[in-house]
Amino acid sequence: MAGKERFEERGTGMVKEKCEKEAVCDTCDQSGSCTQQEKEAHAQARLASRLSCIKHRIMVMSGKGGVGKSTVATNLAVTLSQAGFYVGLLDADIHGPNIAKMVGMESKVVEGSAKGMIPIEVSPNLKVISMAFFIGDRDNPVVWRGPLKHSAISQFVGEVEWGDLDFLIADLPPGTGDESLSVAHVMKEVDGVVIVTTPQDVALLDSRKAVTFSRMLGIPVIGIVENMSGLICPHCHQEISLFKKGGGEKAARDLRVPFLGRIPIDPEMVTDCDRGIPFVISHPDSEATKAFKEIAHRCKDFVGFKNLEKQMERKNFPYHFQEQEVKR
Ligand SMILES: Nc1ncnc2c1ncn2[C@@H]1O[C@H](COP(=O)(O)OP(=O)(O)OP(=O)(O)O)[C@@H](O)[C@H]1O
Ligand code: SF4
Ligand SMILES: [Mg+2]
Numbered sequence: 001m002a003g004k005e006r007f008e009e010r011g012t013g014m015v016k017e018k019c020e021k022e023a024v025c026d027t028c029d030q031s032g033s034c035t036q037q038e039k040e041a042h043a044q045a046r047l048a049s050r051l052s053c054i055k056h057r058i059m060v061m062s063g064k065g066g067v068g069k070s071t072v073a074t075n076l077a078v079t080l081s082q083a084g085f086y087v088g089l090l091d092a093d094i095h096g097p098n099i100a101k102m103v104g105m106e107s108k109v110v111e112g113s114a115k116g117m118i119p120i121e122v123s124p125n126l127k128v129i130s131m132a133f134f135i136g137d138r139d140n141p142v143v144w145r146g147p148l149k150h151s152a153i154s155q156f157v158g159e160v161e162w163g164d165l166d167f168l169i170a171d172l173p174p175g176t177g178d179e180s181l182s183v184a185h186v187m188k189e190v191d192g193v194v195i196v197t198t199p200q201d202v203a204l205l206d207s208r209k210a211v212t213f214s215r216m217l218g219i220p221v222i223g224i225v226e227n228m229s230g231l232i233c234p235h236c237h238q239e240i241s242l243f244k245k246g247g248g249e250k251a252a253r254d255l256r257v258p259f260l261g262r263i264p265i266d267p268e269m270v271t272d273c274d275r276g277i278p279f280v281i282s283h284p285d286s287e288a289t290k291a292f293k294e295i296a297h298r299c300k301d302f303v304g305f306k307n308l309e310k311q312m313e314r315k316n317f318p319y320h321f322q323e324q325e326v327k328r
Pocket of ligand 1: 268
C-alpha cells in the first residue's frame with residue numbers, strides 16, 4: 001500500500017504495516033482501509049515527530065482559578081517571541097479558553113491542511129492554538145469529559161503544524177485535573193512548570209498542590225510567580241498592598257522552589273486583556289512588564305541549564321536540591 005512500509009513486529013513474527021505518511025488519518029484517502037490500531041500508531045508517530053521539532057516545553061499552572069495564569073502565559077510567550085525565539089502558545093483550558101481573546105485573535109478560525117491544523121499566527125514567530133478557534137457560538141459551553149479533552153489536547157500538539165519551535169508554552173486550567181495530566185502526558189518531557197499564585201497567606205496551600213503534582217510527575221518546577229502583588233496608586237503613585245504581599249515568595253521558600261518574581265496589579269492589564277493587546281506590548285516600560293521580562297529571562301536560563309545538565313548527564317544540579325520540600 002502506498003505510504004506504508006511492511007515490517008516485522010519484534011518477537012511476534014507478525015508482519016505489520018508502518019505508515020510513513022505525513023497526512024492526518026482523517027484527511028487520508030486510505031482511511032477506510034486502516035484499522036483503529038494502525039491509526040493510533042500513526043498518531044503516536046506524528047506526535048513524536050512534532051515534539052522532536054519543539055526544543056522546550058513549559059506548563060503554566062496554579063492550584064486555584066483566576067490568579068493570572070493565562071495573563072502570565074500570554075505575556076511570557078510574547079516576551080520570548082520579542083526576544084527572537086519561535087514560540088507556540090497552547091491554550092489547554094478546554095472549558096474556559098481565554099488566550100485567543102488575550103492576543104486579539106478571538107474571531108479567527110483555524111484552517112486545516114492535509115498535514116494538520118494551521119495554528120493562528122499572532123506574529124511571525126508566535127503561533128497560538130485554542131479551543132476558542134473551534135467553538136462556533138462562543139456562548140455555548142464545551143461539555144466534554146476526560147477522554148475527549150485528552151484527545152483534543154493530544155491533537156493540539158500532534159496534529160498542529162507548529163513547525164520548529166524554541167518554546168511551546170501551555171496555559172492550563174486551574175488545578176491538577178484531567179487537562180493538566182493530559183498536557184504533561186502528551187508533551188512528554190516537559191522542561192518545567194511555572195506556578196502562578198496570589199500574595200495572600202493561603203498561597204502556600206494553593207501552590208503546594210501544584211508543586212506536589214509536578215513532583216509526582218517528575219517535572220521540575222521552574223518557580224513560583226506572585227501575581228497581583230501590590231497596587232501602584234495611579235494618583236499618588238504610592239504602593240497599596242491590596243491583597244497583602246509576600247505570600248508567593250513565602251510559599252516558594254517553604255516549598256523549596258525558586259521564586260520568579262512579583263507582578264503588581266495594574267488596572268490597565270484588565271483593559272488590555274479585554275482589548276486583546278498583550279500588556280508587555282502596550283506598556284513596555286511598566287513595572288509589570290519588567291517583572292514579565294524577568295520571568296521570561298529566568299525560564300530561558302532554566303532551560304539552558306537543563307540542556308547543560310542533559311549534555312553532562314548529571315543529576316545533582318541545584319534545582320533538584322531546591323525542590324526538596326521542607327519537612328515539618
Ligand atoms: N497583575 C494584574 N493586574 C491587573 N489585572 C490582572 C493581573 N493579572 C491578571 N489580571 C486580570 O485578572 C483576570 C484573570 O486573569 P487570568 O484570566 O489570567 O487568570 P487565570 O488564572 O488564567 O484564570 P482561570 O483560572 O479562570 O484560567 C483577567 O481579567 C486579567 O486581566
Ligand atoms: S489512514 Fe492514517 S494510518 Fe492509514 S494510511 Fe492514512 S495516514 Fe496512514
Ligand atoms: Mg486561564
